[in-house]
Amino acid sequence: MNFRTVAELVEVAESENLSISEVMIRKEMKDFNKPREEIMRQMAENLDVMEEAIHRGLNEEVASQSGLSGGDAQRIRKYMKEADVLLSGADVLDAVSRSMAVSEINAAMGTIVATPTAGACGILPGCVFTAADRLGSDRETMVRALFVSGAIGYCVANNAFISGAAGGCQAEVGSATAMSAAAVVEMAGGTPSMSAEAVAIALKNMLGLVCDPVAGLVEAPCVKRNAMGGSIAMVAADMAMAGVKSVIPTDEVIGAMFRIGRDMPTSLKETALGGLAATPTGRAEERRIFGKSEK
Template sequence: MAVLFETFLEWKEYCEKKNVPLYQPVLEYEIREKERTKEEIQTALENAFLVMKDAVKTGLHEDMTSRSGMIENGGKKVMKTPVNVLSEEFKLLVARALAAKEVNSCMGRVVAAPTAGASGILPGVLVTLQELHKIEDEKIYEGLLIAAGIALIMEKKSGIAGAVGGCQAETGTAAAMSSGAIVHCLGGNIDMIFNAVAITTQCMLGLVCDPVAGLVEVPCVVRNASAAAIANSSAQIALANVSGVIPVDECVDAMGEVGQSMEDRYKETALGGLAATPTGKSISKKVLISDIDIIDSSEE
């Protein structure tokens, strides 16, 4: 598959030269690479956003208890708590990001954006953004295209998989995608959008991937919520024209460099970090024994 652009700078220069919005070359890329019409891409965007909204709804209204027992309706509990740390909107943002990711942990239907392990971030961010600012669906779809363009470049420059670059690559990319989409939907220009991506990347830099028992549950679910919060704070900073100082391409290159230098135990192997704590090891043994028991009983 051909790349969209090698760098964010190329993407910006192309749009300025052609005098087209940031999402336009992404749309053209999708049409070219997927061999679909503009209408078919539009339908795909509509379907993707519907799945995101359904994941949020499912996570907040159905039982979300994972087989391991580590996930137990966290999104619902946050939504129902009477205590608001900041505001009702912030509480809902956290609840929605948790809920959508819990759907993935409970084997439900989600959009991998860019991965299943980060599938709660964009839904939590976009559903809350649309509700709060009464944003039209069409603008959200543009934001999704821009988010996809961000992911395509980050995939090439730094990687988007935890097994490649740690959790910074998964939740970090999803947060960067989300912050860019927020800024676009709220009227920010190209520099603001890319500055939001840069700031988000700086905030997520170095995060390891250390899933307890090798399951994409702990700490993955709560990191989706924190990444959603970082996406919003980065967008707020960027919309105020506060510079991240380090250009976006250099930030993403730094993420790639950090990912390459990480030891393997911090890259989805469940051999380091939280997975290697006494409690993490204990949970891993229980989950493994449970899985063996299920296999044995099914063979009888």
């Protein structure tokens, strides 16, 4: 069950006639010397935390202390119920609202599961719970989807970055989007190769995304980037299920992300020194929140 790249992961899965989730479950059992029941139970607990965060974000009045985030997930839900939405069907907006709900809970210091980071925590739960509604998935299928995402995150972390400080937001929201796309593909009955294609399609559309948090807080533009990551993940999954393939292989896309992150200036890697954080409004918000004087 050893693998380090996505290509190796797919090779193991397909040569053994296993799903990606099963490969990852067996790897976890071996690496941590725990029985299957314990490994599954721990991941099921993560799923429960995700579900609670979605519920709170969609049903409670949640706002961050800074006032930069809160309530947008509920605005999307209200819009879905009351307006003629531009998208055909509500599935993408379901993923968007759920992704934002969890991200807003994070900004309000609630309990979340980092997937792979707190800044990108909304995308995976948003996609998994939306896909489950659409597909009628049982709980085990949803838990297995988390193992799929973990396997992809493991490959990304081994070959590139998963933190904004190291590689920009492409490393956080980009990785989460790719992980979520792969997870949804397996939920929908896709092959390991299709999951890998979904990773490539999702991630290459996030390349170059900078990490520029206003006032240094994981709120703006982070919450809305979770929303867009959720939508991209769902579209990438559908594209892969349709048989669309990435011209650039998955591991080469991850390698490109690594090189882009390496070359990205420090001002665009979670320092709040550039990008949106350095706009006049961004600086004004920083002064308002932290009481800094005009320079």
